[in-house]
Amino acid sequence: MLWTGKYSPKNFDEVLGNVKIKDAIVEWTEEWLMGNTQNCLLLIGPAGTGKTTLAHLAANEFSEYIELNASDKRSYDIILNTIGEASASKSLFGDGLKLIILDEVDGIHGTEDRGGTRAISKIIKEGHHPLIMMANDPYSKRLKSLKTKCNTLILRKVHTNSIVALLKRICVKEGVEFEEHVIRNLAKSSNGDLRSAINDLEVIARGKTKITSEDLELLSKKDDIINIFDSVRTVLKSKNPRRIKDAMKVEAEPSFLIELIAENIPREYEKVDELQKAYEMISLADIYLGRAFNTRVYSYWKYTYELMSLGVALSKEETYRKFSRFTNSSIFAMLSKSRAKRDLKDKVAKKMGEKLHTSKKVVKEQFPYMEIMFQNDETAYELATYYGLADDEVKLFRSRKIKVKKSKTKKSVPKDSKPDSFNGFRSKSATKKSDSPAKKTEKSLNEENKVLKSENKKKDKKRNNKKLSDTKSSVKSEDKEKKSDKNGKDNSQTSLFNF
Ligand SMILES: Nc1ncnc2c1ncn2[C@@H]1O[C@H](COP(=O)(O)OP(=O)(O)OP(=O)(O)O)[C@@H](O)[C@H]1O
Incomplete structure (x- = not known):
């Protein structure tokens, strides 16, 4: 159970602050229970000051209660049907009275909750x-008419000293040692919101025996990240200029x-006009930022600030009451991804340039050819070994699949010079049930000779005798190379240039 639930007031005496309002609610409840019809109550106040807690404490006095909050649909029909249920069980003597609780009436939605008001x-x-x-919002237009029909009770923020006292009590009950200034800091930064003060305490103290200033620092770092999203949320969700201006006091x-705001506009706004106006504001904000x-x-x-906050916020016709999952900017994600790729390319080009005695620029021009050469597992292994490339660097050339025409000649690499698998690929020689190394090299040499001979025959027909003798000498030199290969010599550099 969360600490806000565990330490929620169990009776009116435990509710901190707002004494007159507590008394008024107690009296109102008693009058109803005595059969005296009362005006409805409208509790207005900042988040985490105890409005819901007070309503629930009142509900304990009635035999039952029905609650509709912001996550429920509150259209005309739904509200009246719910109330219909309540009236069905209403007794003549005031017993069996069901209390109706409607939370966040300032958030009743014009379209989804049509007729709710x-x-x-x-x-x-x-x-x-x-x-x-x-x-929550005392300036909401929706409350205008309700205020005239109800007893309106305005709750004030809970005093810092009262919050400090409650946080200390919780620490003692949870067996957590604390430094006085840590608790005071938590209480002050909650700005009168008891829910957030208790939540913050739970974040740094749960499962610990002591809390210190270091825990506070960690909490403030977490808050910085959350605050940016809170600001974006306020801009997109609210139309209250004061709240929006406050939300912009964020360090970013x-x-x-x-x-961030531009990225999330379409997640909240639904009408084309609203989207168009909001993006106009964003582009103007961007122009002024450039000018600055x-x-x-x-x-x-x-x-810039006014256009991206108030400008965007007031582009919507009315506030949407829905859950929107806001996200980080995809442009920043994309930029950091491509920056990482650029860095990797630089690193690889530097390594290769050192081996080839050339500049990074020249090496980078060869990258498209490298991609083709790296398609072959064995060549890739040889090149990576020669240039000393790590697995993630090899992936630079192997991330794309390129169709390469199979060459007729097979190149053999001494088995003991390469592992069974390389960068996620099993080499063909490792997967086959292979012959002994000596037999295998003999076989492959025979095959190569056959291919070369047939090639020579074709050339025979076309070329003159002089060229034929040239071809034969080149065959001989290639044979020599293959033999030196067999003796375990590293010829990967030759394979790079042969390509
Ligand atoms: N006045 C208070 N005295 C003691 N605890 C409180 C008080 N106000 C809030 N809390 C603590 O904070 C929790 C949340 O309070 P509550 O839901 O009543 O606030 P709220 O004013 O209704 O907020 P919201 O407007 O966001 O719904 C309570 O469960 C309780 O633990």
């Missing part, structure tokens, strides 16, 4: 049911933020 207004007007609603390169760099007038950054 109308349904809520209907329930409020009829006034038969105890109803508690919660919202503006170009990186633009990329070119002219060194960094006041242009202000426009």
Whole structure:
């Protein structure tokens, strides 16, 4: 069980802060239970201040409760059917009253939850049911009419000292030693959000006997990464200018933020108009960023930030209530991939250049031919050994499959000079049930001689006697080479140039 659940208040006394609001809720509950119909309650406050906790504590006093939150659909029909269930079991004497809890009413979606706000207004007007609603955004348009019909209770952020006290209590119960400043730091950085304070404590303290400043540093690094995505999420999810401006107070390169926002726009926005406007804003933001760099007038950054945040956020007609999986920028991923490939090419060209006594540029021009030569397992093995290439460097030439016309002549490499498998390939000689090495070389020599003889015969017909004698002498010299091969001499350099 998470610590937020484990240490969630079990009664109203354990709820920290907002004393008057607690009292008002207790009184409201008692009145309903005594049979006195009450106005519905609208709890508005920042995340993690205890709105849901208070509603659930109130629900404990009723015989049952029904809850619809942001992950449920809340259309007209669904809300009224749910309430219908509640009214079916309503007793005349106030017993068996079901409390209705509607969480995040500021997030009721215009399209998916069509008629949701109308349904809520209907329930409020009829006034038969105890109803508690919660919202985060006090400026939401959706709350305008609800505020006039309900008792609106505004929750304040929980005071840092109260959070410190709770975190210390948790540490004692969990048997974790702590330094005072670590706990105070956690409490301060939670900015009045008790859920996040408890979660952060759990991240650094669970399974430990002591927490120190080092744990805090680790936590802040994790937060940096998460914060960038939080900023992107706020820009794409919200239309509240204040929240969006706050979200932009993140330590990240503006170009990186633009990329991240641009990448994720289509994951959130659905209408073509919204997409078009949002990308116009992104391109303008990019123009101003370029101007800032070119002219060194960094006041242009202000426009960059406003266009990529407010500009993009206000390009949507309304907020979408859906789960979107935001991702990292694919351009940055692609750039880092191609940079890695470029580095690898440089490394290989340097190694080969040293052996061939030539520049990296010249070697790189030979890479397409190398790719062809490396298609053959045995040649690849010889070349890699000669140039001293590691497996990942060999992959540079073997990642693509190229069809190569099979040569009629077979080249034999002494068996004991190569392993059974090379870079994921089994050499043909290793897979075959082979003859003894001596027999094998004799066989292959005979075969080669046969091929050469037939070639010579063909040439005989076409060429004159002088050329024939030339061919014979070249055959002899090749024979010599093959023999020296047999004696274990490294001839990989010759094979490279023969190609
Ligand atoms: N006032 C509080 N006193 C004690 N614990 C609290 C308080 N507020 C929050 N917590 C802790 O934080 C957890 C989450 O709180 P809760 O869900 O009630 O916040 P919320 O205001 O409804 O947040 P949200 O708006 O994100 O839904 C609780 O389970 C509890 O552990």
